[in-house]
Amino acid sequence: MLDFNGKTLFLTGANxxxxxxxxxxxxxxxxSCVLTDxxxxxxxxxxxxLDPAGRRAVGLRQDAASSxxxxxxxxxxxxxxxxxxxVVTSAGLYRDQMVHDMTDEQWRQSIDVNLSGVxxxxxxxxxxxxxxxxxxxxxxxAGHKGSYMHSHYAAAKGAVLTFSRSLALELAPRVRVNAVSxxxxxxxMVQPLLRARGPALIEQTPLKRLGTPEEVARTVAxxxxxxxxxxxxxxxxxxxxxxxxx
Numbered sequence: 189m190l191d192f193n194g195k196t197l198f199l200t201g202a203n204x205x206x207x208x209x210x211x212x213x214x215x216x217x218x219x220s221c222v223l224t225d226x227x228x229x230x231x232x233x234x235x236x237x238l239d240p241a242g243r244r245a246v247g248l249r250q251d252a253a254s255s256x257x258x259x260x261x262x263x264x265x266x267x268x269x270x271x272x273x274x275v276v277t278s279a280g281l282y283r284d285q286m287v288h289d290m291t292d293e294q295w296r297q298s299i300d301v302n303l304s305g306v307x308x309x310x311x312x313x314x315x316x317x318x319x320x321x322x323x324x325x326x327x328x329x330a331g332h333k334g335s336y337m338h339s340h341y342a343a344a345k346g347a348v349l350t351f352s353r354s355l356a357l358e359l360a361p362r363v364r365v366n367a368v369s370x371x372x373x374x375x376x377m378v379q380p381l382l383r384a385r386g387p388a389l390i391e392q393t394p395l396k397r398l399g400t401p402e403e404v405a406r407t408v409a410x411x412x413x414x415x416x417x418x419x420x421x422x423x424x425x426x427x428x429x430x431x432x433x434x
Contacts, residue, residue, distance in 0.1 A: 190413045193218030196269040197412075198262065200252055200309055201279030203230045205375035206326070209401035210276055210408050211238065215245060217409065219274070222265040224250035226279075252279035252305030253297070255312075262312040271318040274412040277306045278326045282377050284337045295340050302344035303351070310355060314363075322412040323365040325352045326404075329427050331369060345369075349423055356421035364420040366411045371427020373399045394429030 197214045201207050202223035215221050215238050225231035228249035235247030246268060250261045265272060281301040285294055306325050313323070330338055331345030349367055356365035372378050372389060378398070381389070390396060404426050410416055411424065425431055 190217050190409055190415065192274070192409075192413075195273040196220045196222065196265070196271065197274045197276065198222045198224075198265050198272050198309075198313060199276045199278060200224050200250060200305065201277070201326075202247070203227050203234065204278060204280070205377075206370065206373060206401045206404050207276075207278040208234060209405035210278065211245075213402070213405045213409055214274070214412075215239065220244040220269050222246055222248065222261070222269065222272075224248045224261045224279075226251050250279075250309075252308070253300035255304075255308040258305075258308035258312040262309075262316060266316050270316075271321075272313055272316045273318050273321050275310065275313045275317070275321070275323045276326065276408055276412070277309050277323075279305050280326070280328075280341075282338065282341050284380070285340065286337055287339050290340065298340035299344050302341060303347050306348050306351060314359070317359075317363050319362055320414075320417075321363045322416070323352075323355065323359075323363065324408050324411050325365070325367045326408075327352075327367045327369045327423065329369050329371045329425065329431055332425075332431060352423070353421045360420060364411075364416070366416070366419060366421070367423040368404060368407055368411065369423055369425050369427070369431075370404050371399060371425070371430045373401060373404060373426070375401060389430070392430055393427070394432070397428065399426055399428055 203225040232247035239245035328345040330342040
């Protein structure tokens, strides 16, 4: 069993279904959790749900597109817990938009949240990372193969993969950096896609079902643990074989 007792997790986008599964798993495995999200009330409520006493979980507002928010949230994490052992960047923005109709602002907003936000959080976390710390950036299958009506999202996630590999080179050997690319995972984000193409996508998936947030969370926990101590600069797909089957 993985053990995160005495470790601290810093997790962005903590109100999402995958993110909540990550937070619950790390907390259950003993970690202290700094949980951030644009929805301050929501993430604070979730932190209280995990830890009513407030000793091991704290919820903070963080706009992923704001470098100052990243600096501020990491400063709170430092003051409360000292060093950071695990950073997971899970904040994301996924909206339908064809390229020919996309405005400059829509493009910038997606890049700011999905790519720049990863950079801002990782940069702010670096001075606080303990020896042997791990960073896991949540990417997407879209970053590998593209995505109809989500070119801005796919472009950003593809860049997250390259950023993660570059950061792994910079932070080695003291800190490991990996990425996880979920495919179709149960939750609100995939519902419009399922309504449009659900049966066909399930048929294309060798394991013939959607994934669960908990399955993504377990992959993230593994990559943050000592069991993955010789893994860095890699991307793990969690998609039931959809990527190879499509």
